[in-house]
Amino acid sequence: MEYTSGAQSWRVVIRRALGGLRPRRRGQRTRGWSVGVPLIGLIAGLLFTTSARTADGTALRDDRRPQLAQLIADERSRVAARQQTADQLNAQVEQDTAHLAQVDQPVKQAREQADSMRQAAGFTALHGPGVTVTLNDSSRRASESDPNGPDNDDLVVHQGDVQAVVNAMWAGGAEAMSIMDIRVISTSAVRCVGNTLLLHGQVFSPPFKITAIGEPTAMHSALESAEGVRQFRDAVADFGLGYTETVERNVTLRAYDGSSDLRSAQVAQ
Template structure:
């Protein structure tokens, strides 16, 4: 039986500060989920320069924050520690550690081209394949996550072209590895119930695309590094984000 078509399945993008799911590549998905390779050389150069500039800006701002914080009176009201911790996890500012799941996606071997009706495009892990895994893990209650070792934040966006990925101004090749901190049973159940992941696994059976999902006793998710801009999202008027 022919495998189902790996079409994009949209998962709702929700503001991260509300504590609900957010879609990792919302910024880049507005142009559609193309299954054809693009020339990323110009994008890579532009993003690398942007990341370097933003990282320098973040370092300078951090220094200003430390200087201002040291001069603040101890009588100034502060937000509760629990709220500050929650904000730090959601924004990616705080590292997170605990049990979770590791999911790996790998291109199929070139020998699979000998299978009837298979094209070279079928052998490659695509952007929507990674998105389906990430969104399923968020739906399964993931507290924090990395993609290729990079902390996934509300403003994270990635783009795949052929067998390369551009993420946070860096270029990666498969296997693509997603690690999520959370209850392993819930995370596995969310992967098993995801229609998008099921379609990918049809291709795993058909042309030997790589897929592995394993519980991990302890995963260390680092704090996000570098600057990331929030271009479109915002807090609705009247929303109290500090209670």
């Protein structure tokens, strides 16, 4: 039965329904399905016709992906606008503080103390020799037909892998570090959502690049001896993950320019 036309489908359904409800001749047995089938057809026809008239040639289930993409774009624009406003306010605060420090001795002393800690805190650019480590997902794909093969978790870079490299480089004497060209400070947290990296409110896709300034030989030795890094290198051989380590003769790490809000802090002695 076709329900392309509301009027046509209704005529067919009603005719068959009435045919099933007609009284039987004497001696002829009435079967339950002979009544049930027309009624079911009648209800189905009602549903199909209602759907056809409601849709009116369009899809009842709208594709919300364009709206979602637009929402993401709007939120990014809003965040960028607020970041620009925050940058302007910070510049104004810096200018007013510098002016006040010229006439207020306590403010001047506090400013000088803060300036002396900016480099250690990551708020100034730094350049020098170092090491860059890049981690990448495998190009292979998990196969349902091979139960003994790798699954999806085996083929992507995890949060623990990035943390293992970061911790090893700090242990190897790194003086400063950046992840995806964003300066790492004391409040930085390495977090992964799926196979993406979340750092200071920004989301990054692999490959993940970690660069540290320091003595390259010492950091290389620390990477070689770190258990988490060794496990990742084994996975590189087994599953095709990506690991590259490059010695930098002179690399520049930009100053951290994001939020530095703290709930509590203590000045180092």
